[in-house]
Amino acid sequence: MNRSSRPLSSPSQTLPATGAAVEVLRRQRHTGQQIAAEVGISPATVSRILQRLGLNRLRDLEPAELVRRYEREHPGELIHIDIKKLGKFNRVGHRITGDRTGQSSLRARGEGPGWEYVHVCIDDASRIAFSKVMKSERRSCAVSFLKAAIAYYASLGIKVERVMTDNGSCYKSFAFRKACRRLGLKHIRTRPYTPKTNGKAERFIQTSLREWAYARAYNTSKERADELPRWLHRYNWHRPHGSIGSVPPISRLALNRNN
Numbered sequence: 001m002n003r004s005s006r007p008l009s010s011p012s013q014t015l016p017a018t019g020a021a022v023e024v025l026r027r028q029r030h031t032g033q034q035i036a037a038e039v040g041i042s043p044a045t046v047s048r049i050l051q052r053l054g055l056n057r058l059r060d061l062e063p064a065e066l067v068r069r070y071e072r073e074h075p076g077e078l079i080h081i082d083i084k085k086l087g088k089f090n091r092v093g094h095r096i097t098g099d100r101t102g103q104s105s106l107r108a109r110g111e112g113p114g115w116e117y118v119h120v121c122i123d124d125a126s127r128i129a130f131s132k133v134m135k136s137e138r139r140s141c142a143v144s145f146l147k148a149a150i151a152y153y154a155s156l157g158i159k160v161e162r163v164m165t166d167n168g169s170c171y172k173s174f175a176f177r178k179a180c181r182r183l184g185l186k187h188i189r190t191r192p193y194t195p196k197t198n199g200k201a202e203r204f205i206q207t208s209l210r211e212w213a214y215a216r217a218y219n220t221s222k223e224r225a226d227e228l229p230r231w232l233h234r235y236n237w238h239r240p241h242g243s244i245g246s247v248p249p250i251s252r253l254a255l256n257r258n259n
Contacts, residue, residue, distance in 0.1 A: 022049045027061060038085075075253060076158040078124040078188075079149065080201035081165045083137045086213060088113035088221040116221060118213075118228075119145040122204045123158065126252035127241050129204055131232055133225040142170035143179045150183055156253060162186045164198055211235075 018039060025035045032050065036043045050056040090113055117137045122129045130152045134141040146163070153160050163185050165171040171189065180187040190198050212231040218224040240246040 019049050019053075022046055023053055023055065026050060026053070026055045029058065029061065031058075040087075073125060075123050075126040075128070076153060076160045078162045078164060079121050079153070079160055080124060080198050080204075081119070081121045081146065081149070081163055081171075082198060082201035082205060083142075083168065083170075084118045084120065084205045084209070085115050085137070086118055086133075086221070086224075088116050089218075090220050113221065116225070117141065118205075118208070120201060120204055120208065121145070121149040122200050123153065123160075123249075124200060126158075127200070127244055127249040128153070128156065128158070128236050128253070129208075129232060129249070131208065131228060133228060137168065137170055139170040139173040139175045142168075142173075143175050146176070146179055146183070150185075156250075158253070160185060162188055164188045164190065164201075166190050166198055167192055207235075 018041060021039050022035055022041075025038055030038065032043050032046045036046045039046070047056065055061065117134050118131060119134050119137075119141065120129065120131045130149045132145055132148060134145060150160050160183075163180060165187070167189050170176060171187075177187065208231070212228060213224060215231075218227070236248065237250045238248055241249055244252065
């Protein structure tokens with residue numbers, strides 16, 4: 001009897017969760033290199049997954065939808081929340097040294113320092129932002145961040161009415177829904193595969209990566225996290241924002257104090 005040469009198991013086969021993450025990012029029109037960096041796998045593995053999915057060419061995706069830009073009239077009417085995963089490190093990373101054989105490779109194998117999660121929030125009308133580095137993207141951290149964000153805006157005299165998030169599991173949880181109800185918030189979720197619906201949060205993440213996370217050679221991820229509150233202060237109080245007439249976000253509030 002002829003037997004198949006295919007092995008009974010394939011220990012090196014890509015995990016279903018990894019394949020699903022690659023598909024989601026591809027449908028958001030990320031390149032193969034961007035997906036590899038985001039998921040923590042090699043570009044070659046990304047290429048194999050995309051070929052299997054029939055998504056190895058960007059033109060195989062559905063045409064991008066027309067982006068409808070909008071802006072709420074009053075601060076607090078709507079805040080946007082999102083999460084960005086960043087690699088932890090205990091020495092200067094590959095983005096500065098160019099050496100990808102160190103911590104990034106260890107992290108991709110499930111070793112090394114691991115990950116941390118930057119939870120971000122931006123007010124639709126004023127562009128005033130709030131952000132914290134958290135230990136996970138689970139519901140407990142999402143709820144904790146939501147409460148901290150609402151308290152921060154309240155300290156500026158802003159009463160938040162609505163919160164927009166994507167469809168991440170932490171935002172679909174009962175705990176997050178309960179927290180929104182207790183805080184008197186209406187929770188709005190974006191449609192799947194349409195990250196531009198929450199575009200203000202996406203753009204703030206890119207700005208924070210460029211001007212804070214990757215702006216200089218931090219010695220450790222803790223040093224990077226310690227710099228975040230100082231950068232946020234500059235962003236809100238001193239940095240001109242191009243989308244609101246090149247004035248700092250805080251200028252959209254009628255505050256009598258300088259900072």
